[in-house]
Amino acid sequence: MSDLEPEKFVSRFDGQPTRWSVIQRAHGESLDGSAEARQYLVMRYSPAIRRYVRAITRDEHLADEISQDVMVRLLQGDFAGADPQKGRFRDLLKVAVRNMVRNLWAKQKVRRTVDYDLDLNADSSENETDVAWTESWRDQILNLAWSQLENYQQNHEGSVAYSILKFRTDDPDCSSEELAERLSQEIGKPIRADQARQQLRRARVRFAEFLVAEVADVVNVTTPERLEDELAQLQLLERIRDVLPADWSSNPR
Numbered sequence: 331m332s333d334l335e336p337e338k339f340v341s342r343f344d345g346q347p348t349r350w351s352v353i354q355r356a357h358g359e360s361l362d363g364s365a366e367a368r369q370y371l372v373m374r375y376s377p378a379i380r381r382y383v384r385a386i387t388r389d390e391h392l393a394d395e396i397s398q399d400v401m402v403r404l405l406q407g408d409f410a411g412a413d414p415q416k417g418r419f420r421d422l423l424k425v426a427v428r429n430m431v432r433n434l435w436a437k438q439k440v441r442r443t444v445d446y447d448l449d450l451n452a453d454s455s456e457n458e459t460d461v462a463w464t465e466s467w468r469d470q471i472l473n474l475a476w477s478q479l480e481n482y483q484q485n486h487e488g489s490v491a492y493s494i495l496k497f498r499t500d501d502p503d504c505s506s507e508e509l510a511e512r513l514s515q516e517i518g519k520p521i522r523a524d525q526a527r528q529q530l531r532r533a534r535v536r537f538a539e540f541l542v543a544e545v546a547d548v549v550n551v552t553t554p555e556r557l558e559d560e561l562a563q564l565q566l567l568e569r570i571r572d573v574l575p576a577d578w579s580s581n582p583r
Contacts, residue, residue, distance in 0.1 A: 385462035491533035538570035
C-alpha cells in the first residue's frame with residue numbers, strides 16, 4: 331500500500347469573488363434565481379424556526395402551524411423589505427415569528443403563563459426562547475457546513491477532510507497517532523501521524539471556509555465588521571479563528 335496522496339489544496343479564501351447574499355437573491359426581483367433562493371431559505375431555516383416556536387408555545391401543533399405560515403411568507407418574498415442597516419436578518423425573522431405567535435394567541439384567546447408572556451420578554455436577550463433561537467440558528471449553520479464538507483470529500487478524489495475532522499470532533503483528545511490509525515482504517519492506506527496532522531489542518535481550514543460562507547449568505551451586507559460580529563454573536567468565531575488567514579475578512583464570500 332502507498333502513502334496517502336494529498337489532494338491539491340487551494341483555499342477558497344484566495345481569489346474568491348464576493349457573492350450576493352441569499353437574502354438579496356431571494357427578494358431581488360431583478361436578480362435571476364430568486365425562486366430557488368427562496369426555496370433555499372425555507373430549507374435552511376425551517377428547523378430553527380420550528381424549534382423557536384416550540385420553545386415559545388410548548389405546543390407541537392402550534393409549532394407546526396406557525397412554522398408553516400412563516401415558510402409560506404418566505405416563499406412569497408414577504409421579507410423583501412428587510413433592511414440590513416436596521417439589524418440582522420435572523421433578528422428580523424425572530425421578531426416576525428414572535429409577532430405571529432402573539433397574534434395567534436390573541437385570536438384564539440390562549441391563556442399564557444407569565445414565563446412565556448411575549449410582551450414581558452420582548453426586550454430580553456437572555457430568556458429561554460431567545461437562547462433557543464440563537465442555538466437552533468447556530469446548529470443549523472454548523473449542520474450546513476458539515477454537509478458541505480462531506481459533499482466536498484465525496485466529490486474530490488483524495489480528500490479526507492470530512493472523515494478526519496469528524497474523527498477529531500467525536501474524540502478531541504485522540505493523539506495524532508490514533509488519528510492516523512483511524513484514518514488508515516477508513517481509507518485502506520497507511521497514514522503517518524505527521525500526514526494526519528497536515529490533513530486535519532486542511533480540513534479545519536476547509537470547514538472554516540464553509541462556515542464563513544454560510545454566515546455571509548445571510549448577513550446581507552458582508553462588511554468585515556458585520557461578518558465578524560455575526561460569527562462572534564453565534565459563538566462560532568472562536569471555533570475557527572486560529573485557522574483563518576490574517577486578511578480573511580477583506581474578501582467575504
